[in-house]
Amino acid sequence: MNKALIRLAGLLLFPVAAGMLFAAPRIIKPGEPWLDNRGQLIQAHGGGVTLWKGTYYWFGEDRTQTNAPDKRYVACYFSRDLVHWKFRRQVLALADPEHLGSRWVLERPKVYANPRTGKFVLYAHLDDARYKVARVMIAVSDRIDGDYRYVKSFRPLDQESRDIGQFVDDDGSAYLVFESRPTRGFFIARLTDDYMSVEKTAFIQAPLEGGALVHYGGLYYVVGSHMTGWRPNPNVYATAPSLTGPWTEFKNLAPPEANNYNSQSTMLLKVVGSKKTTVIFMGDIWKPRQLWDSRYLWMPLDMNAGTMQLPPPQPWQLSIKTGEVAIQK
Numbered sequence: 179m180n181k182a183l184i185r186l187a188g189l190l191l192f193p194v195a196a197g198m199l200f201a202a203p204r205i206i207k208p209g210e211p212w213l214d215n216r217g218q219l220i221q222a223h224g225g226g227v228t229l230w231k232g233t234y235y236w237f238g239e240d241r242t243q244t245n246a247p248d249k250r251y252v253a254c255y256f257s258r259d260l261v262h263w264k265f266r267r268q269v270l271a272l273a274d275p276e277h278l279g280s281r282w283v284l285e286r287p288k289v290y291a292n293p294r295t296g297k298f299v300l301y302a303h304l305d306d307a308r309y310k311v312a313r314v315m316i317a318v319s320d321r322i323d324g325d326y327r328y329v330k331s332f333r334p335l336d337q338e339s340r341d342i343g344q345f346v347d348d349d350g351s352a353y354l355v356f357e358s359r360p361t362r363g364f365f366i367a368r369l370t371d372d373y374m375s376v377e378k379t380a381f382i383q384a385p386l387e388g389g390a391l392v393h394y395g396g397l398y399y400v401v402g403s404h405m406t407g408w409r410p411n412p413n414v415y416a417t418a419p420s421l422t423g424p425w426t427e428f429k430n431l432a433p434p435e436a437n438n439y440n441s442q443s444t445m446l447l448k449v450v451g452s453k454k455t456t457v458i459f460m461g462d463i464w465k466p467r468q469l470w471d472s473r474y475l476w477m478p479l480d481m482n483a484g485t486m487q488l489p490p491p492q493p494w495q496l497s498i499k500t501g502e503v504a505i506q507k
C-alpha cells in the first residue's frame with residue numbers, strides 16, 4: 179500500500195478507534211451525583227424531559243447555591259442518549275412576578291412544544307412561602323432552549339393547583355396534571371390549542387401529588403406520591419383504558435417498605451425504540467436542606483399487561499435506538 183493511502187486510512191479510522199476508547203459508557207446510576215458536561219451537578223429537580231427534533235431536553239428547578247436568593251431558576255440540558263447531558267442555559271431567571279413575597283416558590287417546571295404556534299410554553303407551580311397561592315405560571319419562548327418570557331399566572335379550571343405534571347399523548351395532545359387539595363384529587367387537563375390555558379379532561383379522586391402519566395400498551399398509567407412534602411413515601415399507580423377512566427384502584431409501585439427507594443415521581447418518560455418500548459420512572463431523591471444536591475432516581479419500569487413495578491435501583495444501560503435496557507445486577 180502506498181504511504182498516502184496508509185495515512186488516509188489512519189486518518190479515517192482514528193476517530194472510530196478514539197470513539198471506542200474514550201466514549202463514556204452509557205450507564206445511568208440512580209441516586210449517584212449526576213454531572214453535566216461541565217462536571218457540575220445537574221440542576222433539573224422536579225423536572226421534565228421534552229423530545230424535540232431527535233434531541234432530549236431536560237428542564238427542572240435549578241437550585242444552584244450561588245443563584246440570586248430573590249430569583250427562581252429553571253435550567254435546560256440536552257442529550258441524545260438520555261445519559262450524557264450538556265448544560266444549555268438557565269432558560270428562566272425570574273424575579274417574584276406576582277408580589278408573592280420573599281421565599282416565593284417556583285417548582286416542577288415543564289416545557290411543551292406547540293406544533294401549531296411553533297412556540298415553547300413553560301408551565302410551573304407558582305406559590306408563596308406558605309403554599310397558599312396555589313397557581314400555575316406560564317412563560318414562553320420562540321426557541322426550546324431560549325430565554326423564556328413570563329406571561330401570566332392563573333388557577334387552572336379555577337382550582338387550587340400545586341404539584342404539576344406533564345403528559346403528551348401519542349396523538350400529540352398535551353395535558354397538564356395538577357393536584358387540587360380542596361377537591362382531594364388531581365385533574366388531567368388538556369392544553370388549549372395555544373397552550374396558554376387548559377380545559378378539563380378528567381378528575382381522579384385520589385389526593386396524590388408528583389402526578390405523572392404514560393400511554394403504554396393500550397392503557398394509561400398514572401403515578402403519584404402521597405402528600406408528605408419532601409419526605410418520600412410509597413408511590414402508587416392506577417390504569418385506565420382512556421384518560422376519562424374508569425381508573426383502577428391505586429396499587430403500590432414498589433414494596434411499601436422500600437418507600438419508593440426514597441424517591442418521588444416527577445415524570446414517566448416513554449422511549450420508543452426499534453425493538454422495545456421502555457418507560458422510565460423519573461423521580462427525585464430530595465434533600466430538603468441541600469436542595470442543590472438532591473439526586474435523581476431514573477429506572478426502567480417493569481410493565482406487564484396493566485401492572486407497573488419500580489425495580490430496586492441499580493446502574494443500568496439504555497439503547498435509545500432499540501429501546502432495550504440492561505440492568506447491572
Ligand code: GAL
Nearest residue numbers: 224285341387388406407408
Ligand atoms: C412536595 C412537592 C414538592 C415541594 C415540596 C415542598 O410534596 O412534591 O414539589 O412542593 O412538597 O414541601
